[in-house]
Amino acid sequence: MKIEYAERIGRLPPYIFAEIEELIIQKTKEGVDLIKLGIGDPDLPTPEIIIDELIAESKVSDNQNYPTSMGEEFFREGVARWNKVRYGIDLDPTTEVSHVMGGKEGVANIARAFINPGDIVLCPNPGYPVYENGATKLCDGDPFLLPLKIENDFLPDLEAVETDILKKAKMMYLNYPNNPTGAIAPMDYLKKAVDYAEDYNFFIVYDNPYSEFTYEDYIAPTILQINNDHVEINSASKMFNMTGFRCGWIAGNADIIAGLRKVKSQIDSGGSIFIQKAVIKGLNEYTSEKKPRIVAKSMKIYEKRRDVLVNGLNDIGWPTNKPQATFYIWTAVPEKYCDIPCMDFIKKLINVGVVVTPGIGFGQYGEGFVRFALTQNIERIQEALERIKNLL
Ligand SMILES: Cc1ncc(COP(=O)(O)O)c(C=O)c1O
Known part of the structure; x- marks a missing residue:
């Protein structure tokens, strides 16, 4: 054969x-x-209070059953609460928050809901390889590379992208604090990106797993503080040293999230309920934008x-x-x-x-x-x- x-x-x-x-x-x-x-x-x-919660919750028999792919209600509510205290934004946990099995899965599967063969996806380069490969190419889309150059503080120069490309673009990945460059994006830059997205009718997947990995007094913003037309993907991986637990979330535009939910309901059965409980224990430590x-x-x-x-x-x-x-x-x-x-x-x-x-x-x-x-x-x-x- x-x-x-x-x-x-x-x-x-x-x-x-x-x-x-x-x-x-x-x-x-x-x-x-x-x-x-x-x-x-x-x-x-991983912080001890999270591990203690994980151990206790894993012993509860209801928590050993199949979870829902979109995340349990308490999880979505906990993520919405975190977004309120951390970023000052209001989200409806019923429609504007969903669980992902680590940011990587969300970043890849979102393309499945929106990218048709030949659609252009704007992908920062250097960048997290999943934008170009696991997401765009595995959906038969066409990655358009946005070079991150030192002279532009490693921010994509959107003015340099031809209008034709922008018109055809369906989605753009952005990731600040940035892997691999360590760069950050000022709010003014994010506003400009949102304006471009509106003018050319594409949406932004703001991949934000390093939102809490900031030094001195710097507090990283999210694109959702500008408006709710886009989505942010974040996860417990780096925030709480939980890469092996595979737990993250997507928040923002309800229509975009509905698309991802539809895809995921056919692919996975969600992340363990006791892990979701443990992650919410960590997120509940936040009482303001300041790191707990x-x-x-x-x-x-x-x-x-x-x-x-x-x-x-x-x-x-x-x-x-x-x-x-x-x-x-x-x-x-x-x-x-x-x-x-x-x-x-x-x-x-x-x-x-x-x-x-x-x-x-x-x-x-x-x-x-x-x-x-x-x-x-x-x-x-x-x-x-x-x-x-x-x-x-
Ligand atoms: C930019 C970026 N996005 C997403 C991820 C995915 O992280 P996870 O799937 O562990 O949440 C990583 C992991 O290194 C990353 O660097």
């Missing part, structure tokens, strides 16, 4: 990290001590790591900016190696025992950059800096 894949599978790019993964396996077999600053998976534990202690505690740790890494890179002659948000450090490949592809530079780093992510992994406009994730303690970051210093 000949197995034939669907054509859309062929449109997905080759898995760029396979080569790196192989090298990591090989180095580990050789006994090399690798300092892993590649993947954006928090190394800090359980979140602020993690951010203090990331802030110290950020300072050690960025100051350290600058000290060893690798110019790097300090981001105001996210736990990523996005920086251009140092001058000594700027003529080689970032992937080759990454291999040199792995050879000295430091694993980071090549910019090209986030799309063609990521070439020439690398991304560090602040997922190791300060001692390990200092050790990584020593190794990088020797390489440079």
Whole structure:
């Protein structure tokens, strides 16, 4: 029997990290001590009050049944309450909030409800690869890349996009605080984006999993503070160090959410009720836009790591900016190696025992950059800096 894949599978790019993964396996077999600053998976534990709630709620037999795909009523109400205290916005939990099984699932499945073959989707690049691939290409849509350039503070230059493209666009992904660049978007920029969306009749999927990953006094806004024509996707993954729990939500425009609900009701049966309970326990810690202690505690740790890494890179002659948000450090490949592809530079780093992510992994406009994730303690970051210093 000949197995034939669907054509859309062929449109997905080759898995760029396979080569790196192989090298990591090989180095580990050789006994090399690798300092892993590649993947954006928090190394800090889930807050205890959330775990305690999870344990207690998992013992309740009603919580062991099938959940509803759109999220339990208490979950949608809890998310609406969080949106009120955190952003000051009113949402109807019946129609304007829904559960997703992690932001990734929401980001990908929303395209299933709205993208017809050939429809244009505006995708920031470098960016979370799911926008282009898992969402757009797997729905036979056409990704139009919005380059995030350093000279534009890593914000898409919407004025540079041809009118024809904007007219044909159906959806735009935006993500600030941004992965991988660590950039933030001022409210004025978001207002401009909303104006474009209105003028050209597309909607914005505001992917906001780093809304709470901010430093000093910076508080990240959401697009829903401007109006309710769009949707925000957020999740417990980074907020509460819960990547493995797979729990998130979508909020905003009821018609957009109805489309996603219809798709999801045919695909999944929702996320565990006891996990939804645990996440709401965490969200209920919020009483204002200020981070509650359980979140602020993690951010203090990331802030110290950020300072050690960025100051350290600058000290060893690798110019790097300090981001105001996210736990990523996005920086251009140092001058000594700027003529080689970032992937080759990454291999040199792995050879000295430091694993980071090549910019090209986030799309063609990521070439020439690398991304560090602040997922190791300060001692390990200092050790990584020593190794990088020797390489440079
Ligand atoms: C920009 C962006 N969006 C969405 C996600 C998905 O996160 P999750 O599915 O864990 O909520 C991530 C995860 O790294 C991300 O970086």
